[in-house]
Amino acid sequence: MIERLLAIWQADTAFPSGGFAFSNGLEGLAALSGPMGEGELEGVAAAALRHRWASADRVALVRAYGAEDDLDAVEAVDREVEATTLAEPFRTGSRRNGAGLVAAHARIGTPGAEDLLARIRQGRALGHLPVVQGVVWRGAGLDLPGAVLASGYVALTGFATAAVRLGLVGAVTAQAMLRRLLPVLAALADTPVPARIGSFSPRLDIAALRHARGEVRLFSN
């Protein structure tokens, strides 16, 4: 039972991981595409789950989790995340979120967090979010299925909370969307993990890249 509680703890938006500052390209997309209805928003979030989270973030998390105490192997995953994330705002955002998460866990005393933080400070590791999640959530006692679900849930709620803060939908509507997408997330979490990191999200990449140079922004990406 404790594994489930630990996954809920880490998926909780109250945990200080810094993710509130990122819209995952949604702000840029809304600015470029105009008003976005509930259906379109749900489609964008579902596509991001299918074509980025499941095929990229989840893969990096699972591999970092499986590296156990081998931080050289963790660094290799980190470098692959860097090389495969073409859109600069997503690379920057992933590193910032990862830095926030590992710093919080280092303060809590989660096993493995201090060592990873030291490597990031030395410049040996980059600290991308899914890599940090894999390391510190293993150290915190989450089992792998719980870590995968927590990661997907964090990604999904990131879209929902960004949509509310951007005024695209109301809070209750966002929760209804979230509920409809939970089975999508559950099904994706059960699919075989690809051997390599990949993604297909050119629309969000473009939105995030254009948005990064915008003068008026609510979110970092």
Place this chain on the structure above:
Amino acid sequence: MKPVAYSGGVGLQAAGRRRAAELVFARGGGRSALVRQITPYPFHVTRPFALDVERPDLATLYLQSASGGLYRDDDLSLEVTLKPGALAHVTSQAATVVHDTGGQPARQQMRVSVGPGAFAALTLDPLILFPGAEFIGRTDIHLAEGALAILADGVSWHDFSGLGRPFGRLSTETCVFDAGGNLLLADRGSVDGTDVVGPASILGPEAGAVGSVLLLGPPGRLPNVAAIEEAIDGAGCFGAAGAAPNGAGIAVRLIAPNGGRIVRAAEALFTLSVGRMLGFAPAHRRK
């Protein structure tokens, strides 16, 4: 032959080709000469042209498919090598069709090795994915010290049957390596036709083509992002540019209603980038 004839099996019978082509350019006598050429069927190339009065050392070569496209289980590879200081632009004469592959994907691999101080541009018209087409593409670019490169590619899709049948699956991977063999960039992605064709497309309701352009080299030899995005807008594409990972250069994403606009954007970015990389305005490449 009409597309429906290919999709009905005629093309499938001529499937499963394994062919490897090779082109090597070397600098000599103020020119970039094609010193080695292996182009088995269905590859076909023109002779190299010197289209630019200002830089006759830039060779331009048109690559064509002599077979009407890619078919089930095809496995075609192309290796392009630029010796030190050679300058070459390899482009396509027109778009290549990927026919219904009947569940056995067509594969295309390219390896581009750009020597010290050399310049390579590969600007290929977007592939046209027909209903049922499955395509797996991989491109590796190896950059030596001081090398410069432009890679432009993409895909569009066309349902000639009008029956709402999308292409099958698209999987692409582009990797860029530095002089030490270190991976700088790996752009990998896969998508089913059902995800991108139609009003619920994950690329947006108007999308009919998607493409990417990589401008590879040190920052001082690359156009600025604002100029790139102005060119993208001028070509009628939805797109953006940004710094590629590990200092590889600039990565550009493009979405457009059709492949023609991807071609226009690629041509505009080629012109812009050659201006920064080689210091002149290239002549229009006629097709």
